[in-house]
Amino acid sequence: MNTLKMLTTLILVLAANFTMAESLPIKIIPLDKSEAANFSIDDYDGRQYELKSSRGKWVFLHFWASWCGPCRKEMPLLYKLQKQLKDKNIDFILINTAENEDTIFEFLGSVAPDLHSYMDRDGELTEIWQPRGLPTTFFIDPKGRKRYLALGGRPWDKPEYQALIQSMLDEKD
């Protein structure tokens, strides 16, 4: 009887896992929880950011460039999302891929003036992270592990994406 119970439990756990995987919003890919390598980067004012400084918080790590259409389209939504999550346990880190100060400043000024971005000046950090295309967002959990990948621009204001972010913030160890 114990074996039967164990098997039934196992099946239920597996089924629950499948359901969770299937319930992720479209183009959100679960990652392998491998440790995110530390990096440091600065912005156009010389302010530095180091990934490890976000330990204990989620990180919304977003790679973009002004020349990519989906990045331009997504930017106003990112701005709203950033405002919405301002006091939550998540750091919003935008990284521009290989453009100069003028381009970034002019572009952000026209679409989302209060949005802040760091600069991957020679594109090497972006190459290390290997986004599948631009834009790409990685979610790093408070333990510094890669948890999710968002492919392309996502409609972050849609309920399923809001629910995903809320579920991360609600996550207990």
Next chain:
Amino acid sequence: MRVAPHLVCLFIALSCPSAISQASDPHVETIAAKGNRFENKFLRIRMAPRTPNQIAAFYEARGFPGFAINELRNVCFITVGVGNKSNNKLYHDLSQWEFTDSMGPVKRYLRTHWKQRWNELGLEKRFQSTFRWTLMPEKLDFYPQEGEGGNIIFPRTGRPVTIKAVVRIGTLDRQTIYNVIFNDVKCAEDAK
């Protein structure tokens, strides 16, 4: 103690699908695209030849210096988009694609060519990075519903190119190889 047989079957099916479906040779479908677009239930591929002026405008707007623009004006750009419409992975490997014209195989310019050329010309690293991002990925496993794209670059010969785009779709043990043939893909010219 007996375990219900249907539970055992369900357990096996959930935990090790390969146990019930044997690996088999992939099914191969070869299809001729009509024009520069192809779409079926499982994938879409499109080819968009770019004129020298379009290419120059794109890279000029990204701040590329004149010597790099001149280099790019003289080659043939085809912007390729691949979309995985299936619920399985789509496996893309550009080295499996074939490019031919009336004289035989056509060699595309690889990333190694551009790296060497840009270094010879002294193109800044940031422009090299941007340029690489505009190239078609060499190898990528597309997730369900994922679409990616980028440029494939040839010498300008004046001859139309036949492109055999090859992708695999499916699970590890059950795949279909799609060979999609695009005939007469022409390098776009600027309007005279």
